[in-house]
Amino acid sequence: MQVRLTINGQPHELDVAPHRALADVLRDDLALTGTKVACGEGTCGTCTVLLDGRPVLSCLTLAGACDGSELQTVEGSTPLLERLRAAFTAHDGFQCGFCTPGQLMSAAALLERTPSPSREEIRVAMAGNLCRCGAYEGIEQAVAAAAEGG
Amino acid sequence: MTAKLVKTEAVVEGRTEVRWTLVEEDDTPEFEDGAATRPIGEPTPRITARARTTGSARFTVDIALPGLLEAAVLRSPHANARVTSLDLDAARAVPGVRAVIGPGEGPENGDSPLSDTPGFAGAAIAAVAADSADAAEAALAALAPEYEVLGFVTGIDEAFEKHDFLVDPTEHERGDPDAALAAADITLEASYIAPAQLHNSLEPHAAVADWRDEGLVIWSSTQAIYDARATVAEAFGLDPERVRVICEFMGGGFGSKFGVGPQGILAAELSRRTRRPVRLVNSRREENITAGFRTPAKMDYTIGASADGRLQAVEASAVMGMGSGGWAFPVLEPVKSIYACPNVRLMVAPVRQNLGPSVAFRAPGVMEGTFGFEQALDELAEKVGIDPLDLRRLNHSEADPESGKPYSSKHLLECYDRAAELAGWAERDALRGDGRIRRGMGAASQYWWGGGGPPAYAEVRVGKAARPAITVGLQDLGTGTMTACAVIASERLGIPVDAITVYAGDTSRIGHGPFSGGSMTLASIAPAVRSAAHHVRTEILGLAAEMFEIAASDLTLEDGEIRSVDGTLRQPITEVTGKLGNAWISGSGSRGPNPEGMNVNTFGCQIAQVAVDTGTGRITVERIVAVHDIGRVVNPMGARSQVMGGILQGIGFTLMEERVVDPTTGTVVNAGLEDYKVPTIADLPEVVCEFVGDPDPHLKLGVKGLGEPPVIPTPGAIGNAVAHALGVRLREAPYTPRRVLEALGA
Numbered sequence: 042m043q044v045r046l047t048i049n050g051q052p053h054e055l056d057v058a059p060h061r062a063l064a065d066v067l068r069d070d071l072a073l074t075g076t077k078v079a080c081g082e083g084t085c086g087t088c089t090v091l092l093d094g095r096p097v098l099s100c101l102t103l104a105g106a107c108d109g110s111e112l113q114t115v116e117g118s119t120p121l122l123e124r125l126r127a128a129f130t131a132h133d134g135f136q137c138g139f140c141t142p143g144q145l146m147s148a149a150a151l152l153e154r155t156p157s158p159s160r161e162e163i164r165v166a167m168a169g170n171l172c173r174c175g176a177y178e179g180i181e182q183a184v185a186a187a188a189e190g191g
Numbered sequence: 192m193t194a195k196l197v198k199t200e201a202v203v204e205g206r207t208e209v210r211w212t213l214v215e216e217d218d219t220p221e222f223e224d225g226a227a228t229r230p231i232g233e234p235t236p237r238i239t240a241r242a243r244t245t246g247s248a249r250f251t252v253d254i255a256l257p258g259l260l261e262a263a264v265l266r267s268p269h270a271n272a273r274v275t276s277l278d279l280d281a282a283r284a285v286p287g288v289r290a291v292i293g294p295g296e297g298p299e300n301g302d303s304p305l306s307d308t309p310g311f312a313g314a315a316i317a318a319v320a321a322d323s324a325d326a327a328e329a330a331l332a333a334l335a336p337e338y339e340v341l342g343f344v345t346g347i348d349e350a351f352e353k354h355d356f357l358v359d360p361t362e363h364e365r366g367d368p369d370a371a372l373a374a375a376d377i378t379l380e381a382s383y384i385a386p387a388q389l390h391n392s393l394e395p396h397a398a399v400a401d402w403r404d405e406g407l408v409i410w411s412s413t414q415a416i417y418d419a420r421a422t423v424a425e426a427f428g429l430d431p432e433r434v435r436v437i438c439e440f441m442g443g444g445f446g447s448k449f450g451v452g453p454q455g456i457l458a459a460e461l462s463r464r465t466r467r468p469v470r471l472v473n474s475r476r477e478e479n480i481t482a483g484f485r486t487p488a489k490m491d492y493t494i495g496a497s498a499d500g501r502l503q504a505v506e507a508s509a510v511m512g513m514g515s516g517g518w519a520f521p522v523l524e525p526v527k528s529i530y531a532c533p534n535v536r537l538m539v540a541p542v543r544q545n546l547g548p549s550v551a552f553r554a555p556g557v558m559e560g561t562f563g564f565e566q567a568l569d570e571l572a573e574k575v576g577i578d579p580l581d582l583r584r585l586n587h588s589e590a591d592p593e594s595g596k597p598y599s600s601k602h603l604l605e606c607y608d609r610a611a612e613l614a615g616w617a618e619r620d621a622l623r624g625d626g627r628i629r630r631g632m633g634a635a636s637q638y639w640w641g642g643g644g645p646p647a648y649a650e651v652r653v654g655k656a657a658r659p660a661i662t663v664g665l666q667d668l669g670t671g672t673m674t675a676c677a678v679i680a681s682e683r684l685g686i687p688v689d690a691i692t693v694y695a696g697d698t699s700r701i702g703h704g705p706f707s708g709g710s711m712t713l714a715s716i717a718p719a720v721r722s723a724a725h726h727v728r729t730e731i732l733g734l735a736a737e738m739f740e741i742a743a744s745d746l747t748l749e750d751g752e753i754r755s756v757d758g759t760l761r762q763p764i765t766e767v768t769g770k771l772g773n774a775w776i777s778g779s780g781s782r783g784p785n786p787e788g789m790n791v792n793t794f795g796c797q798i799a800q801v802a803v804d805t806g807t808g809r810i811t812v813e814r815i816v817a818v819h820d821i822g823r824v825v826n827p828m829g830a831r832s833q834v835m836g837g838i839l840q841g842i843g844f845t846l847m848e849e850r851v852v853d854p855t856t857g858t859v860v861n862a863g864l865e866d867y868k869v870p871t872i873a874d875l876p877e878v879v880c881e882f883v884g885d886p887d888p889h890l891k892l893g894v895k896g897l898g899e900p901p902v903i904p905t906p907g908a909i910g911n912a913v914a915h916a917l918g919v920r921l922r923e924a925p926y927t928p929r930r931v932l933e934a935l936g937a
Contacts (some may be wrong), residue, residue: 056613064747065324068253069255072255073246074249074253074255075245075246075247076246077250077252077394077442078391079393079394079395079442079473079475080863080867081474081475082475082863084475084863084865085393085475085864087393091634113245115246116245116246116247117248121781125244126240126241126244126245129240129244130236130237130240130244131236133236133237133828133829133831133832135237135240135243135244135669136443136669136670136671136832136833136836137392137393137394137440137441137442137443137668137669138239138242138243138244138248138440138669138670139250139393139394139442139443140393141243141244142246146245163872164872164875165873166872167872168871168872168873169871169872170871170872171393171443171864171869172393172872173390173391173392173393173443173840173869174443174669174832174836175835175836175837175838175839175840175870176832176835176836177835177870177871177872177874177875178835178875178878179832179835179873180872181719181872187808190194190661
């Protein structure tokens with residue numbers, strides 16, 4: 042089926058089979074491999090991308106259902122994303138980095154809707170993104186630092 | 192530089208390995224006391240941060256080559272079975288399928304990872320490679336396997352009763368434990384059970400193999416590119432130099448990714464047959480039933496002590512619930528090695544179960560063994576009527592209690608003192624409360640190896656623009672080794688870390704680097720990097736001496752400049768390197784052997800503070816104080832992150848993580864992350880982390896390892912804190928709400 046969508050500001054026209062997950066289309070068809078898949082069944086948050094500004098699990102999202110949408114992935118560049126990148130770096134908000142793209146997307150979604158989140162709000166918003174290396178302290182500090190007034 | 196072959200010993204997770212290694216002559220000076228070491232010892236962000244935050248970091252699962260085939264594996268749904276029917280030809284007939292291999296097929300000189308007598312649910316039976324993942328899935332369905340289901344064992348007790356041992360039980364004795372136990376003023380018996388913890392590295396086990404006429408190139412998510420190369424070369428009868436293993440970025444391993452794994456072997460075989468690149472990636476569920484687990488253990492301790500709490504004898508036994516593979520992890524090592532105790536008897540029985548292989552998991556054996564023994568010691572402290580930390584101080588050993596050898600350095604007593612101070616240990620009884628929420632504080636000691644050792648080689652090159660490149664034959668699984676290498680070279684070269692590039696994760700670039708494991712990586716590579724950088728420094732200063740007509744001994748490199756000690760000369764390093772054109776100044780370095788006649792170990796103490804809701808049974812870890820003795824700290828930022836990671840995995844083990852096997856089918860019922868709980872950001876406690884002790888005076892650069900140490904004492908400290916809070920001891924981890932409520936008799 043034909044799908045038109047904008048990815049990181051670039052228009053795309055894709056021909057995808059209806060059963061294909063957005064994560065697979067991004068990674069395999071568009072070589073946007075920054076989006077990672079760690080569980081493939083919506084339990085770890087690793088594959089999080091922003092669909093019209095909302096964080097979604099791209100492993101459970103059908104590419105065919107994204108027609109007309111605006112998509113943001115870790116490959117994109119916005120002032121907020123750059124601020125988050127600098128903060129994740131300064132606070133060591135990652136170790137292996139495999140969960141980092143999803144963490145950045147969830148953090149960006151949080152700060153878009155809640156520019157100055159409390160510690161509890163950060164924890165609630167980020168609790169769906171697993172980090173097995175255990176970089177949560179750095180992640181929490183980075184999100185706080187990238188927030189308004191942080 | 193002259194090189195020679197020397198025989199060296201290195202302790203790898205409790206096993207002593209003797210190796211012949213090529214070592215270069217090394218004239219790199221050690222730091223003098225009080226000398227500036229900058230940036231060594233200063234917090235340094237990861238040099239890979241940009242790649243990791245923009246999605247440009249390439250992991251094995253990201254590798255896509257022209258003509259790439261996707262592979263998939265048929266796995267047994269039964270814990271034990273015989274395949275009675277398998278339609279390989281039907282799978283081959285599926286459109287888009289390029290190769291199908293069945294039981295017994297595989298590399299010429301290696302064991303096939305495929306079997307028609309699968310011994311656990313998840314065991315591999317057949318593998319396919321196809322143009323797309325969909326076609327590969329269709330091929331698996333077309334195989335239409337039929338099974339004769341056989342009897343199985345998936346319980347530690349049942350396996351022990353059958354005396355079915357995966358490896359021979361071992362016994363170890365020193366002194367006369369029977370006589371000492373009979374003569375002891377106090378005796379105590381205590382039992383603890385450790386769960387099967389699943390690694391759950393977020394990047395699953397994966398390989399991409401590309402069989403070319405000139406040799407095999409294989410991308411592997413591996414903690415050991417050189418071990419991976421050796422395995423593949425042997426299995427396929429290739430010269431090692433014709434196999435290139437690449438692991439550019441890696442999404443965690445935690446002990447589960449040594450070597451190339453069945454993924455690498457199968458991908459290589461399928462690529463050999465199709466002459467196309469083949470990618471094989473575990474699903475999360477495949478990962479959690481086949482890629483390994485921390486071995487569950489039932490541990491029993493009988494302790495004899497003097498009336499004042501001095502250990503006289505410990506008799507300990509452990510039944511380890513191994514799966515279909517693995518080695519007897521040193522689960523009773525803490526009994527043998529942490530404290531002065533003249534009489535010890537240890538018995539370990541590793542039983543076989545119809546489960547996937549047991550695999551090393553961050554401080555394998557020692558973490559779960561510390562969980563049990565450190566709690567038994569608190570039980571002893573209570574019986575003696577002594578402060579638990581005082582009991583540990585009383586039984587402190589200045590030398591290795593087993594061999595009598597001295598330690599290269601040991602600052603454990605300082606760890607106790609500092610941790611107690613930071614935790615507010617003296618006031619801990621005031622925490623407890625008598626309402627619904629009870630609080631408690633508990634401590635545990637940490638013992639591990641971590642001295643590293645040869646072989647490890649490094650090369651440093653500096654070109655025209657004075658942007659150094661370091662090449663090391665290791666892989667960075669997320670620990671920050673590459674950044675630490677840049678920090679070490681930066682000090683010698685006087686060039687900032689952010690101007691340095693580190694090349695790693697490729698066997699074609701340089702000789703052997705250490706695997707990422709055993710807390711050995713940085714301790715192994717650091718002196719080699721320093722030595723290589725020192726050689727480059729010497730050469731730059733020599734050229735500068737000629738150019739500026741100042742003796743090289745009066746020149747130094749700092750902040751990108753060549754400076755004279757008297758302050759009269761300050762020139763950018765590019766004044767010298769700018770004359771190089773397209774040439775390099777290069778230097779190589781190798782890791783020398785460890786000192787003879789002494790033990791190299793890391794030590795530490797953690798103190799946990801917990802709150803227990805006696806209504807819901809929920810335990811919250813509020814605070815962990817972690818004080819470790821790891822020698823010189825190269826990068827405090829990376830070191831703190833390692834400690835955080837260890838603590839969180841320790842919290843997972845103690846409070847929530849447990850593989851559950853259905854006893855009626857022998858299958859894992861919680862192989863997905865929906866049901867197998869790992870800590871989230873909501874479980875993050877406050878962590879106070881410090882390092883004590885000077886650089887180890889007997890090791891080059893004084894660096895010991897840190898990968899394992901922080902995970903080791905966390906579970907025992909939490910267990911002791913829970914017992915302090917409740918006045919009741921929980922014998923089996925994880926301490927789920929159900930188990931807490933049961934212990935409270937609710």
